[in-house]
Amino acid sequence: MDTNAAPIIEAKGLTKHFRRPVKEPGLKGAVRHLFRPAYADVVAVEGVNLSILPGESVAYVGPNGAGKSTTVKLLTGILVPTSGRVTVNGLTPFENRVENARRIGVVFGQRTQLWWDIPVGESFRLLGDIYELPDETYRASFGELIDVLDLEPLLRVPARQLSLGQRMRCDLAASLLHRPPILYLDEPTIGLDVSVKARFREFIRYMHRERGLTVMLTSHDLGDIEELCDRMVMIDNGRIVYDGALSEVTTRFGWERAVHLTLTEPDESALEAASRALGNRPGAVATQPEPTMVAVTFDSRETTAGELIRDLATALAVTDIRIEEPTAESIIRRLYEGDLVFEQAE
Amino acid sequence: MTWSMNLSRLRGNARLYAKLQLIQLRTVVEYRADFWIGILGASLMHGAGLVFIVALFGQIDELGGWSAWEVAVLYGLTLIPAGLRELFADGPWLLRSLVNSGEFDRLLVRPVSPAMQVATRLASIHGVGQLSLGLTLLILGTTRSGMDWTLWKAIFLLVSVLSSLGLLIAIGFLVNMIGFWEPSAQSAIPTAYAMLIDFAKFPLDIYSNVIKVLVTVVAPYAFISYFPALVLLDKETPWRWLGFASPLVTLLAVLLTSWLWRKALNRYQGVGH
Numbered sequence: 001m002d003t004n005a006a007p008i009i010e011a012k013g014l015t016k017h018f019r020r021p022v023k024e025p026g027l028k029g030a031v032r033h034l035f036r037p038a039y040a041d042v043v044a045v046e047g048v049n050l051s052i053l054p055g056e057s058v059a060y061v062g063p064n065g066a067g068k069s070t071t072v073k074l075l076t077g078i079l080v081p082t083s084g085r086v087t088v089n090g091l092t093p094f095e096n097r098v099e100n101a102r103r104i105g106v107v108f109g110q111r112t113q114l115w116w117d118i119p120v121g122e123s124f125r126l127l128g129d130i131y132e133l134p135d136e137t138y139r140a141s142f143g144e145l146i147d148v149l150d151l152e153p154l155l156r157v158p159a160r161q162l163s164l165g166q167r168m169r170c171d172l173a174a175s176l177l178h179r180p181p182i183l184y185l186d187e188p189t190i191g192l193d194v195s196v197k198a199r200f201r202e203f204i205r206y207m208h209r210e211r212g213l214t215v216m217l218t219s220h221d222l223g224d225i226e227e228l229c230d231r232m233v234m235i236d237n238g239r240i241v242y243d244g245a246l247s248e249v250t251t252r253f254g255w256e257r258a259v260h261l262t263l264t265e266p267d268e269s270a271l272e273a274a275s276r277a278l279g280n281r282p283g284a285v286a287t288q289p290e291p292t293m294v295a296v297t298f299d300s301r302e303t304t305a306g307e308l309i310r311d312l313a314t315a316l317a318v319t320d321i322r323i324e325e326p327t328a329e330s331i332i333r334r335l336y337e338g339d340l341v342f343e344q345a346e
Numbered sequence: 347m348t349w350s351m352n353l354s355r356l357r358g359n360a361r362l363y364a365k366l367q368l369i370q371l372r373t374v375v376e377y378r379a380d381f382w383i384g385i386l387g388a389s390l391m392h393g394a395g396l397v398f399i400v401a402l403f404g405q406i407d408e409l410g411g412w413s414a415w416e417v418a419v420l421y422g423l424t425l426i427p428a429g430l431r432e433l434f435a436d437g438p439w440l441l442r443s444l445v446n447s448g449e450f451d452r453l454l455v456r457p458v459s460p461a462m463q464v465a466t467r468l469a470s471i472h473g474v475g476q477l478s479l480g481l482t483l484l485i486l487g488t489t490r491s492g493m494d495w496t497l498w499k500a501i502f503l504l505v506s507v508l509s510s511l512g513l514l515i516a517i518g519f520l521v522n523m524i525g526f527w528e529p530s531a532q533s534a535i536p537t538a539y540a541m542l543i544d545f546a547k548f549p550l551d552i553y554s555n556v557i558k559v560l561v562t563v564v565a566p567y568a569f570i571s572y573f574p575a576l577v578l579l580d581k582e583t584p585w586r587w588l589g590f591a592s593p594l595v596t597l598l599a600v601l602l603t604s605w606l607w608r609k610a611l612n613r614y615q616g617v618g619h
């Protein structure tokens with residue numbers, strides 16, 4: 001990745017408000033709306049700044065309704081922003097939809113771009129015509145995708161008969177047939193089984209690493225994010241709350257740790273003994289989830305696991321000790337739940 | 347952009363249009379039962395209209411100064427472009443469902459004009475029925491009513507059928523675009539508006555002034571049958587010249603539609619999932 005390169009995707013102050021009709025329930029409400037329509041303003045995306053370099057892979061995450069899909073639709077030119085600017089490949093997508101479409105690939109998890117009734121192979125040929133690919137380019141690109149995604153057995157099957165996993169593979173191929181430099185994926189792995197997911201990720205990683213494909217992916221599956229993306233952008237209520245390396249999330253918010261102790265025998269008084277032993281340690285809290293287990297959560301900025309274990313090992317009869325490090329998953333979950341709070345992203 | 351580039355673009359687009367439309371037609375033909383039911387349905391529908399006319403002319407000789415065969419010409423001029431539109435550009439009638447379901451998203455990220463993708467989204471085999479019936483009526487009507495065929499009348503007919511087709515396609519888009527403004531509306535307006543075309547099957551002379559204005563200005567269906575027929579059949583009326591205005595009306599309708607279409611695309615909200 002060339003860090004001096006100009007961004008391939010850039011958004012400045014990107015904002016989208018939806019107009020939603022407000023109707024009171026029932027026929028009476030509908031009739032009233034007819035004569036005096038009322039609309040509510042729904043803020044979906046508010047002042048989003050994004051700058052993505054060629055060859056980057058970005059995970060776009062956030063709780064349901066945060067504004068991820070809306071952002072993707074703004075970046076792909078499907079929606080016209082309420083205000084703000086988008087530039088992709090040097091173009092404003094919604095002003096140059098046709099030109100923009102030639103240079104991007106889009107995969108929507110819930111929606112296929114294949115023709116429902118015709119064999120998959122013919123859908124591909126039709127896409128070749130739509131993208132005006134020269135014969136040679138088409139054959140090379142098609143051949144490679146068929147190969148890597150193992151689509152040969154599916155080419156004669158109409159899209160309607162494909163299983164979800166098969167359809168997803170075909171859709172991926174369809175979105176990359178014209179060799180776009182950018183691929184947007186909106187919840188691509190939704191509903192896929194573990195092994196299909198793994199192959200899917202492997203393929204995206206291959207295109208990203210070997211072909212320099214710029215990837216922007218929204219997903220609720222942290223596996224997708226951890227395996228595919230170097231960078232995470234988190235949005236909440238339409239605003240970006242975090243933008244940085246995925247690994248940094250764990251260092252920035254990963255100070256909450258836990259020590260799990262297994263006792264030699266069930267002990268009613270273990271919790272009390274543990275609390276007494278911890279007495280003066282700030283931020284350390286003991287619980288006893290099972291009669292033979294004691295768990296202590298602590299703040300690694302205030303105290304170390306070593307000190308805690310020393311205190312506890314003398315107070316309790318312990319057979320096993322396990323120290324739990326926070327994972328990106330546990331942190332992101334807590335961020336969604338509002339347990340942790342980001343400082344406003346710079 | 348040079349002329350030759352424009353031309354090759356146009357040719358590429360035409361070829362793509364044919365391919366996309368062929369897929370739709372093939373899909374219909376593949377469901378064989380649907381195909382035959384479609385043909386049968388269309389024949390019955392328009393057959394009923396014909397029975398009515400035959401019965402009518404069993405009672406009277408003329409309708410507003412038009413003989414039975416002259417009315418057949420009006421019928422033919424109406425059915426031919428309607429059949430062609432149904433065959434090759436029935437897609438706009440799916441527009442509202444595309445918009446309401448959010449499937450329209452997909453069309454906006456393909457390097458082909460969304461209008462063309464919408465137009466080719468559906469092909470109705472019923473069109474075959476309308477088209478053949480229309481051709482039969484036109485041929486019978488013109489010959490039996492003693493119209494004298496000349497080369498320029500043949501050209502006039504061709505131009506006027508094409509411009510009628512253009513008008514009907516524009517109207518198809520126009521009425522179905524309501525989905526962009528009122529996404530949830532189960533609107534009856536598009537169907538009601540389209541059904542006004544039935545007025546074009548009879549001479550304008552028999553209608554009240556309100557309806558005359560309606561089918562000339564509001565829903566200008568008179569320009570696909572009545573006015574061109576005045577020219578074809580050499581009818582002596584002060585309104586005859588309007589027969590030559592058909593392409594102009596189509597042009598206006600197309601301009602209005604494409605202006606609104608651009609607005610519609612920019613208003614498109616999609617769905618929230």
Ligand SMILES: Nc1ncnc2c1ncn2[C@@H]1O[C@H](COP(=O)(O)OP(=O)(O)OP(=O)(O)O)[C@@H](O)[C@H]1O
Nearest residue numbers: 018044063064065066067068069070615616617618
């Ligand atoms: N077409 C629309 N009309 C009205 N409101 C909409 C529309 N599309 C999205 N919204 C609203 O905008 C907000 C953001 O929606 P968006 O689909 O972008 O969320 P998301 O982050 O993709 O959520 P999810 O994880 O559930 O897919 C939501 O409050 C949603 O209800």
Ligand SMILES: [Mg+2]
Nearest residue numbers: 068069070619
């Ligand atoms: Mg979404």
